[in-house]
Amino acid sequence: MFAKAFRVKSNTAIKGSDRRKLRADVTAAFPTLGTDQVSELIPGKEELNIVKLYAHKGDAVTVYMSGGNPILFELEKNLYPTVYTLWSYPDLLPTFITWPLVLEKLVGGADLMLPGLVVPSTGLPQVQQGDLCAIALVGNRAPVAIGVAAMATAQMLASGLKGKGFSVIHTYQDHLCPEGQQLDIKKSSYKKLSKFLQHMQQEQIVQVKELSKGVESIVAVDWRHPRITSFVIPEPSLTSQTVQEGSREQSYHPPDIKFLYCVPANMTQLFLESGHKKGSTLEGSEVRKIITDYAKRNNLVDTDNRNLVKLDPILCDCILEKNEQHMIMKLPWNCLLTRCLKNLQPAYQVTFPGQEPILKKGKLCPIDITLAQKTYNKKVTVVRNLETYGLDPCSVAAILQQRCQASTIVSPAPGTKDSLQVQVQGNQIHHLGQLLLEEYRLPGKYIQGLEKAPKPGKK
Numbered sequence: 001m002f003a004k005a006f007r008v009k010s011n012t013a014i015k016g017s018d019r020r021k022l023r024a025d026v027t028a029a030f031p032t033l034g035t036d037q038v039s040e041l042i043p044g045k046e047e048l049n050i051v052k053l054y055a056h057k058g059d060a061v062t063v064y065m066s067g068g069n070p071i072l073f074e075l076e077k078n079l080y081p082t083v084y085t086l087w088s089y090p091d092l093l094p095t096f097i098t099w100p101l102v103l104e105k106l107v108g109g110a111d112l113m114l115p116g117l118v119v120p121s122t123g124l125p126q127v128q129q130g131d132l133c134a135i136a137l138v139g140n141r142a143p144v145a146i147g148v149a150a151m152a153t154a155q156m157l158a159s160g161l162k163g164k165g166f167s168v169i170h171t172y173q174d175h176l177c178p179e180g181q182q183l184d185i186k187k188s189s190y191k192k193l194s195k196f197l198q199h200m201q202q203e204q205i206v207q208v209k210e211l212s213k214g215v216e217s218i219v220a221v222d223w224r225h226p227r228i229t230s231f232v233i234p235e236p237s238l239t240s241q242t243v244q245e246g247s248r249e250q251s252y253h254p255p256d257i258k259f260l261y262c263v264p265a266n267m268t269q270l271f272l273e274s275g276h277k278k279g280s281t282l283e284g285s286e287v288r289k290i291i292t293d294y295a296k297r298n299n300l301v302d303t304d305n306r307n308l309v310k311l312d313p314i315l316c317d318c319i320l321e322k323n324e325q326h327m328i329m330k331l332p333w334n335c336l337l338t339r340c341l342k343n344l345q346p347a348y349q350v351t352f353p354g355q356e357p358i359l360k361k362g363k364l365c366p367i368d369i370t371l372a373q374k375t376y377n378k379k380v381t382v383v384r385n386l387e388t389y390g391l392d393p394c395s396v397a398a399i400l401q402q403r404c405q406a407s408t409i410v411s412p413a414p415g416t417k418d419s420l421q422v423q424v425q426g427n428q429i430h431h432l433g434q435l436l437l438e439e440y441r442l443p444g445k446y447i448q449g450l451e452k453a454p455k456p457g458k459k
Helices: 016-029 034-041 081-088 102-105 154-159 193-202 265-274 282-297 313-321 333-343 393-404 429-439
Strands: 008-014 048-054 060-066 067-077 078-081 095-098 132-137 140-149 164-171 206-210 216-223 241-247 248-251 256-262 306-312 330-332 345-351 358-361 367-373 379-384 408-412 419-423
Touching: 008 067, 008 078, 016 034, 016 078, 060 379, 067 081, 102 132, 102 140, 102 164, 132 164, 154 216, 164 206, 193 206, 193 216, 193 330, 256 282, 256 393, 265 313, 265 333, 330 333, 367 429, 393 419, 393 429
Parallel strands: 095 132
Antiparallel strands: 008 048, 048 060, 060 067, 067 078, 132 140, 140 164, 206 216, 241 248, 256 345, 306 330, 345 358, 367 379, 379 419, 408 419
16 A cells, blocks of 8 residues: 555544544544543643555545654544554554565565465464454564454365465555654663763774764774674563463463375375365375275285285386386385385475464474584584474574573575574574473474584583
8 A cells, every 4th residue: 555655645633523523533543542542642631643645556545643653544434543553552453473674575565475374372362254363573573564364264274275365455664654763862861862872882883983072973883892783673582391472371281283195196096086186285194095095995805815916007006116117027016115104205294272273284393403514623503493383583592692691593494485583693402402302392303403503511
């Protein structure tokens, strides 16, 4: 809606009667807001303006401004809060979570697709098609966009989280937001800018010089200073097995993971009789039963040695290599089943407590912990694939920073689209093992790299 510049038609101060009507409209549109909150959002005497504008596509929009900040906008008689308002009232709308890398696309005018959603351990909010929703980033409760649900939550889960999820109408950093940000240093512990700069210079973070009489200027910044490189935006605290999300505490429980097999096109003939087609997903026990029934139904069990199965043309095409098809006529049961499972496509199902199962094709990637060598022979610990198991990389980084007393960095994982990796200074695999195995209770088979932890008595 506001991804491109708009044209302002008028900007006028609101009348008293219109102010009262706006309060009534807000109360009706957002019943979760109490009377005090509505009065706080739309003050009785402070400056409040009505701005009428035309968006770049020609839509007529009415924006309500309080103190120079957009708080609400109206489109086709529907009232919407702005991102600025949601920062003060983050629970006003049901909130869905996406990755930080997606924000740039949303600001550019893209809608939010379902594969970009992050499913928390508590499940997705329950909404209906057409409901107004907020969009936030992992590790940050403050919403960054507002959109309309393209389908109900049940439909999202039934689709396997594929397709368009939300039509985005307003984002942080679009043309509706005011440019710039003001920080009042009088409200900080320094009280004065000169004291703040003096402290930063003592820490050797910046260099300050008086270039002209009475005017101090910052002439250099040490961007590699540990206080800068280790800076992480404060996240909701995550301790023990509790994820703090706003005012709600939620226990983390590892997902239930089931390994499956997917029928490829070249093996459909083998599974048609059992009612399965290309793309069907099966458990290993189901595959074994189907193969066993197929062999018995088609009289393929060797009468002289019932441990052997004769290969008919369909079995030959499904499990034999081209150079084997005129050489192998029979196979033992275990070899037949092993080959069949190997030629099926891997898949897995992830189920978080209280949620619908999520089906994924391909191999399940474990949480990958590696050590990397940096400059001056320093080591860093890198952790990837946390999101698959419902873990927020930003929150994990905040925990490790506190426990290890080491700097942490969260960055895009190389070779992936929407995955993040956590980098911790030093060999911190021991701390990671305690966190993942003992506190989060993730099975060790889903974690690789724990053997690289420092040996007892060694640094």
